[in-house]
Amino acid sequence: MNVMSVLNQVMKQAQGGQSRSGGMDINRMMDSLGSQLKGGQGSGSGIDVKSLLGGGALGMMLGSKRGRKMGGKALKYGALAGVGVLAWKAYQNYQSSNQGTSQPALAQQGQPLEQLQGQAQEQRGLEILQAMIMAARADGHIDANERALLTQEIEKLGPDDELHAWIQQQFDAPLDAKALARNADSPQASREIYIVSAVMIDEQNPMERAWLDQLASALNLDTGMARELEQQIQVATKA
Structure with missing residues (x-):
């Protein structure tokens, strides 16, 4: 399956543009996020949230079709562009704050999405895409007409x-947080699944917030880790 081709285009929608090659520009993304992850500032160091349109398949999946205001949510969309980096940074921060807590060895954590190759990246991409779709369905409002429109937008991405x-x-498929969590192939994958889900949901919607809480439990993410992941979204998209 050409899952990374489709996911890369969704990520580009999050960044508000397309690369000439149509793929994920890893070097540019890393440079863009680098100083933020180190706590730095400066011109060109952040994601240009003003360019985030929330259009296409991404906008449909993230709920713009239901008339939500794009403003604040558009700020979150940019976090999709560096989901693996942000999830890894959250792990590092959490580990630093919980030195006495037993954690799997570094080699067992898994690699960020952006560093994976071949089949491993395709598998992680499926996990990420599945999480995005489930989060988009979490409020139960995707009817037949909306599904048809969303299908059309996804087809434009060339699956x-x-x-x-x-x-x-x-x-x-049933909305099953445990089934989604079982697909996570590493702790890093679990963090990435959670972070894309947190980007997708509307915190003010009780059903969507409940889904995110269920997912955290299914992924065995404690409250501190979940909070750190959500904090990274705010850091990455800070204007």
Whole structure:
């Protein structure tokens, strides 16, 4: 399945533009996020949130089709562009604050999405895309017409037949946080699943907030880790 091709385009929508190659510009993304993750400031160091349009498949999945105000949520969308980096930074911060807490060895944490290659990256991409779709469905408001529109937007991204069928299955599958969590292939994958879900949900919607809390429990993320992941979203998208 060409999942990373589709996911890369969604990530580019989060950044408000497309690269010439149509893929994820890892070097530019790393440079963009680098000083923020180190606590620095400066011109060109952050994501240009003013350019975030929330359009296309991303805007549909994140709920703009239901008339939500884009403003504050648009600030969160940019976090999708560096989901692996942000999740890893959250882990580092959490580890520093919880030195006495037993944690899996570094080698067992798993690599960030942006560092994976080949099949490993494709598998992680499926996990991320599945989390995004489930979060988009969390408030139960995707009706038949909205699903058709969303399907059209996703088709514009060029999924192959196998991926297209898989995406349709995700719309029909039960919202099951435990099933989603079982697909996580590492602690890093769990953090990435949570962070993209946190980007997707509306904190003011009780059903969506409840979904995020269920997911944290299913992923075995304690309150401190979940809070750190959500904090990284705010750091990455700070204007």
